[in-house]
Amino acid sequence: MRALVVGPGAEGRFAEVPEPAPGPGQALVEVRHASVNFSDLRHIGRLPEGTVLGYDAAGVVLRAAEDGTGPREGARVAAFGAGAWAERAAFDTGSMAVVPEGVDLVRAAALPMAGLTALRSLRAAGPGPGSRVLVTGASGAVGRLAVQLAGRAGAHVIASVSRPERAARLAAGLGAPERAARPAAGLAAPADIVVGLDGVEPVDVAIETVGGPALVAAWALLKPGGNLQSVGWACGQPAVFPPNSTFSLGPARSLNSFGDVTAPADDLAHLLALVAAGELSVDIGLNSSWEDLEDVKAAQLGGSLTGKIVLTVGRTL
Structure with a gap:
């Protein structure tokens, strides 16, 4: 063959x-x-x-x-x-x-790979209703699914992209205006689609797919007790953390790698069911x-x- x-x-x-x-x-x-x-x-x-x-x-x-x-x-x-x-x-x-x-x-x-990564990284980070979730590289395969799944969990989603044209495509795909967008059918909370991370307020969870400087910037936006899931390194650049940037007062922030795609059948069936129901695109x-x-x-x-x-x-x- x-x-x-x-x-x-x-x-x-x-x-x-x-x-x-x-x-x-x-x-x-x-x-x-x-x-x-x-x-x-x-x-x-x-x-x-x-x-x-x-x-x-x-x-x-x-x-x-x-x-x-x-x-x-x-x-x-x-x-x-x-x-x-x-x-x-x-x-x-x-x-x-x-x-x-x-x-x-x-x-x-x-x-399969993109959906499992988005679903399981969000599950590991544990965002609850009303939490603020940052998704970098949100126009990519993992990012776009993570935006939708976080919204279904009741989170307020900040979807970060690198260029205005990517913001427009993402907004169109989610059936929403570019800013303070209402996501696609089935998503429970607003999502802001932003270019870059300047001006973004602190977040409870970050799903980080870009790596390099974006990883450093996303880490700086974490609230005390927040969690960052590092699930990709699309930019191919090193991440250089400033001195003392890993220190903060209050509950510990955490940065986790993600790569668990073992035994995916049940999660894959769940994702396919969401697609069939029109709740995930x-x-x-x-x-x-x-x-x-x-x-x-x-x-x-x-x-x-x-x-x-x-x-x-x-x-x-």
Whole structure:
């Protein structure tokens, strides 16, 4: 079967690879769509040559798990696991969820890594109703979902983006004006969409996806007792904290790394249910054939595209 793999010189290329052999508790999935995460292409050089790329997929179960767990044969599923950019892939049944009727597989494929990161980082930070939540890189895949999920939790959301045009796109996607915006249907609290962090008042929680100077600035905005979840480093720049900037009076502030995407089936099903109910929207910036890998790579790493890139691997339902 065909797959996109790490080639010589850490470049992605097509190759013929062996058919996957599902192990215990795994199902065989015909991949229809696979989405591109920033790290998939940016850090390709860290993977051994021949590694099948990708983590996010949506498709149809060709063979259910022999132990009887997970979705049945023929079910439409979203899945999270290594080796997703292939015509067929074996996924743990604990990493799959059935795609509800009314949710197309393109949007389902865009959800796993970004959705799990947004949901679980917010859960770890624990914002309650009325708390102030800052989301940096809010026009990105993780950020946009975090804005919506924090709003559903009753938080007041400050959605920070880098450029005015990104603010406009985010506002349009959420069905709201740019400032003091009412988010999309299903979100319970106002959200301010701002460019940069100047003038932002202190916050209880920060979901930080940009890294570098943005991480330092977000840390400075935390109230005593506040929590910052560092979930990305899109800018690629170092974060330089001024002397004594980690000291503050009162309850301790905390900065946590985030990377827990283990056993995602239940959370993935929850996110898909929200999409089906119209309470969570997934922004697709580009839906392209996987044959167009070089164009996809340029779009992903060029910094001008917002929204998820989804690769069409085969025929669609």
